[in-house]
Amino acid sequence: MPVLRRVGRTFVIPVATTFILLSFLSFCLTNTVPAPAVLPGNAQTSVTPGNSRLEGDLSQQRANAVKEAFQHAWDGYSKYCFGEDEINTITSNCSNPRNQWGASAIDGLSTALVMQIQPIVSQVLDLIAKIDFSQTETQVSLFETTIRYLAGMLSAYDLLKGPLAGLVSDTTAVDQLLVQSKSLADALSFAFDTPTGIPHNDLFFTPNKSDNGLSTNGLATTGSLILEWTRLSDLLGDGKYAALTEKAQKFLLNPQPQTAEPFPGLLGTRITISNGRFEDSRGGWGGGDDSFYEYLIKMYVYDPARYSVYRDRWVLAADSSIKYLASHPSSRPELTFLATFNSRSLINSSQHLTCFDGGNFLLGGSVLGRQDYIDFGLALVNGCHNTYNSTATRIGPEAFSWKSSTAISGDGGFSEKAGFRITDAKYDLRPEVLESYYYAFRVTGDQKYRDWAWDAFLAINATCRTDIGFSAISNVNTAGGGVKKGKQESFMFAEVLKYAYLIHSEVRLSNRSFKMKNSSRNKNVLMISVVIQDAVWQVAQNGSNAFVFNTEAHPMKVYLDPEEKNRKVLQFIKAVTEQILVNVTLTE
Numbered sequence: 001m002p003v004l005r006r007v008g009r010t011f012v013i014p015v016a017t018t019f020i021l022l023s024f025l026s027f028c029l030t031n032t033v034p035a036p037a038v039l040p041g042n043a044q045t046s047v048t049p050g051n052s053r054l055e056g057d058l059s060q061q062r063a064n065a066v067k068e069a070f071q072h073a074w075d076g077y078s079k080y081c082f083g084e085d086e087i088n089t090i091t092s093n094c095s096n097p098r099n100q101w102g103a104s105a106i107d108g109l110s111t112a113l114v115m116q117i118q119p120i121v122s123q124v125l126d127l128i129a130k131i132d133f134s135q136t137e138t139q140v141s142l143f144e145t146t147i148r149y150l151a152g153m154l155s156a157y158d159l160l161k162g163p164l165a166g167l168v169s170d171t172t173a174v175d176q177l178l179v180q181s182k183s184l185a186d187a188l189s190f191a192f193d194t195p196t197g198i199p200h201n202d203l204f205f206t207p208n209k210s211d212n213g214l215s216t217n218g219l220a221t222t223g224s225l226i227l228e229w230t231r232l233s234d235l236l237g238d239g240k241y242a243a244l245t246e247k248a249q250k251f252l253l254n255p256q257p258q259t260a261e262p263f264p265g266l267l268g269t270r271i272t273i274s275n276g277r278f279e280d281s282r283g284g285w286g287g288g289d290d291s292f293y294e295y296l297i298k299m300y301v302y303d304p305a306r307y308s309v310y311r312d313r314w315v316l317a318a319d320s321s322i323k324y325l326a327s328h329p330s331s332r333p334e335l336t337f338l339a340t341f342n343s344r345s346l347i348n349s350s351q352h353l354t355c356f357d358g359g360n361f362l363l364g365g366s367v368l369g370r371q372d373y374i375d376f377g378l379a380l381v382n383g384c385h386n387t388y389n390s391t392a393t394r395i396g397p398e399a400f401s402w403k404s405s406t407a408i409s410g411d412g413g414f415s416e417k418a419g420f421r422i423t424d425a426k427y428d429l430r431p432e433v434l435e436s437y438y439y440a441f442r443v444t445g446d447q448k449y450r451d452w453a454w455d456a457f458l459a460i461n462a463t464c465r466t467d468i469g470f471s472a473i474s475n476v477n478t479a480g481g482g483v484k485k486g487k488q489e490s491f492m493f494a495e496v497l498k499y500a501y502l503i504h505s506e507v508r509l510s511n512r513s514f515k516m517k518n519s520s521r522n523k524n525v526l527m528i529s530v531v532i533q534d535a536v537w538q539v540a541q542n543g544s545n546a547f548v549f550n551t552e553a554h555p556m557k558v559y560l561d562p563e564e565k566n567r568k569v570l571q572f573i574k575a576v577t578e579q580i581l582v583n584v585t586l587t588e
Helices: 015-029 053-081 103-114 118-130 142-161 171-192 219-223 226-236 240-253 290-302 308-325 353-368 371-389 414-418 432-444 447-464 491-502 562-579
Strands: 005-007 010-012 202-204 216-218 270-272 340-342 345-347 349-351 399-401 421-424 515-517 525-531 547-549 555-557 581-585
Touching (some): 053 118, 053 447, 053 491, 103 118, 103 491, 118 142, 118 171, 142 171, 142 219, 142 491, 142 555, 171 202, 171 240, 216 219, 219 290, 226 240, 226 290, 226 555, 240 308, 290 353, 308 353, 308 371, 349 353, 353 371, 353 432, 371 447, 432 491, 447 491
Antiparallel strands (some): 005 010, 216 270, 349 399, 515 525, 525 581, 547 555
């Protein structure tokens, strides 16, 4: 029997060949993410990097340069301060602002993983197995500990149990990641022992478990725990960790009093722990509020079935931000920033921290199929790019303001030309602008966002690099950056160098061809060529993501219940089948 039957101009693949094809697709399924859909709107290029050999070579060179910078910073930390939280990159002194649990090591682990630097990965795994997370003499931040330590270990577990399973041979060390994650969450859980379930953020483990006595918690510090604690529950099969954060989250999804929500979906900042009521109506997308909005859409990415309400609240916040908070400097009306608010009064000020917003709109737009969110996200990315492009160091400042009706004067014309005034000139090695460049490239495929990221990396490397790492600087608008302060937060490893690397990291392409000849005639040939997509932790252009990044850039595997997983598998097989190029040559 011939492999293919010819019906007019159509070739029908019989059962035996279909089995082979589906087996091949099953193999692809375990090694790929769903194939990208057609780009939305007027995007000009495919998200698949390396449209030419020259571009691919350039991207790889840039990725290698970022990897070298990571190794440089790691070598300094490892030599002088490994196991401590941070290194002063001027004096080589060590400090422990994160409870002496090795913050730089654990926060940097997922970056070493995606860069596939096996010696560093093994070194950190050995450290993690020895840490007693129930012991510390210093104040513990529930928020910071969750996003850096807990997420760092859970992300590593997801990667080493999944796409990077072959990177290390010590499976016991990998299993310890989940054991230690549970140990840490158990040590932190008393924070939620309040009348409302809204946690205290600042904790003391010894001599007795206690808090700092504050009566309020913040929007971000309350509302940016759910991804990590839910992932822990799902991995353990124990819902109690997710339940803790969901109980607190209910007060943020249904804010009271009504004045706490001056615009639909946009909330105040401080919540009273005893009754769950907001005590103000001041907020925005900046520090103290930022990652609450970030996690609304990311929880929907993590599990659409459980977290559709989070999507709806994000849409409310996004629509209100476009309608009410979008602002344009009078001297540069083509630029777009998001203002902050106090009740319904707007304040034209923003921060480097806020510049994640463009990436968050882009993620939401790609996931929800909303071109308007994508377009607005790109406008925000452009505005934050301008804060980098305008300074003497080509690095953006910590904080800035602008006038939307009258020009700013008194700074030698800088504000008039740039469209903003610098209100805090330091740079603390923050990642948010690079983060938004990353999302912009992944969603649009436009090479310019890679170039912007490369320019930012070059500026940071030139201005902030020291002999043993990287340093925060005092003034981005002074040649050389002013004073190097020696501060190198762990997010330099976790976020800055990860986003700078991933935007240039090439997709793993391979053409897999099979030739099957008719056993009797030896002439019929079936050729199947499939493009294998890039690393599964990368943000997907079509919004169908296998991983989602927490606010510290740790990629965490999304959740699929069995029914949803089966549906996704069928959708994936259909999408891949439609993309298969079948070239059949029949020679009589």
